[in-house]
Amino acid sequence: MKPFTFERAASPAEAAAAAARTPGSKFIAGGTNLLDLMKLQIETPAHLIDVNGLGLDAIDLIPEGGLRIGALVRNTDLAADERVRRDYGVLSRALLSGASGQLRNKATTAGNLLQRTRCPYFYDTAQPCNKRQPGSGCSALGGFSRQHAVMGVSDACIATHPSDMAVAMRVLDAKVETVRPDGNKRSVPIAEFHTLPGDTPQVENTLAPGELITAVTLPPPVGGTQIYRKVRDRASYAFALVSVAAIVQRDGSGRVALGGVAHKPWRVEAAEAELPNGPKAAAEKLLAGARTTPDNAYKIPLVERTLGAVLAKARG
């Protein structure tokens, strides 16, 4: 790890302002992703701003309906919240399928959204990687790419976003609330929060420098059968190869988002009209324009089958 100075921010606006005026600064929440990357010198902040004491750790009912989840709410507490378990089951399920009991106790809502890819070349500082070192090349293209993305990829990067929680947030139409260094606040639909790699895979979201996530909001409950199905190499404690978050209504209509296939949670609203016609029709629309490697082409049939299993379970 490189040396760094450390401060405890006193308020969300001051945390954002401190980040904007201090070059090389980063927020730290649970630390479970940032410290991992700092140990490997993939992240080398000169200054850490601890956001744990900002009072952003409550889950509140929004008067007009829905929930406001503080940015610092731990994954354990979010998954266990009575209202989330009852009304947003897909979110509880997605959280519980991720990481381990120890990690979920530390991991926060904002940190989870901002966790970085698990591409092995991103982690291996001896290998070229456009995300870690822009312009150095992508080792996964033509390399070992079994875990990598098949949708929205570019010639610069084929990494996936590893979060389970974010896939459930996407299917629930969550919004990300932030405060900027100038004190202005905004609310970003989750669909517009994460970005595709394009020519700048080092950019992963639409946050401005120093912008702090303060909360994630969920719209009023939509009911339905809520399912999160994660396919992975081990039954527990492994990242998704493919995952499906689904909300299926009694009449067969519904919503679906995919994890493990793109640089962001993957949802194609047009595909949802096909859900009553079965998994093949819906998967075809979801995966239109897929670009695979010999290593990850298996994800195409795997998505269709996983979606099939989810729809069958929803029918009961």
Add this chain to the structure above:
Amino acid sequence: MNPPNGFDVSRRGVVLGTAATGAVSALGVSPVYAQAATPASAASVSAPVTARVSVTVNGEARALELDTRTTLLDALREHLHLTGSKKGCDHGQCGACTVIVDGRRINSCLSLAVMHEGASVTTIEGLGGPDNLHPLQAAFVKHDGYQCGYCTPGQICSAVAMLDEVKAGLPSHVSDDLLAAPELDGAELRERMSGNICRCGAYSNIAEAITEVAGRKA
């Protein structure tokens, strides 16, 4: 005192890091901070930075002055000489470093010591010793829940907090009903303990040890 950027120190968060090379004010506003506010300076800190942290470890108040990079695990092992907590992978993947902080199990390797100001930490040494074994420690001995023993302190700290999570009604990935009170059957136990890896593969004995204590508790 106003740093060069004109911000009022008292209205800002307290800067805890102090560069080893410079003097500090009572609030610990570091010269590094002021320097970093100058646009021309590179975004790196050349010298190690230290900070003070007070924690309660196994019931005892401890004050430490640490390099800000020190993880909670290294603070426990290298500074407080509590070597029961183990460093396995040092990346949150194996669980050997599991300790209980304010009642919750965490990977102490993925946490900075300076982020635990005022926290209460329990390590394997705090659960019990040779003459007063914690029921889980005794059960691991009885059921031979290890071979080399390296993962054992983490397994036991993890299991102690895990049993509390079950008691509190927390669901898991394998719970059929998210709203029902969980019952610690074999599948639940294995899922909830999956953050602790045992390279020797003593899992069946570990599961028996935990099951026995869980049964006794219920």
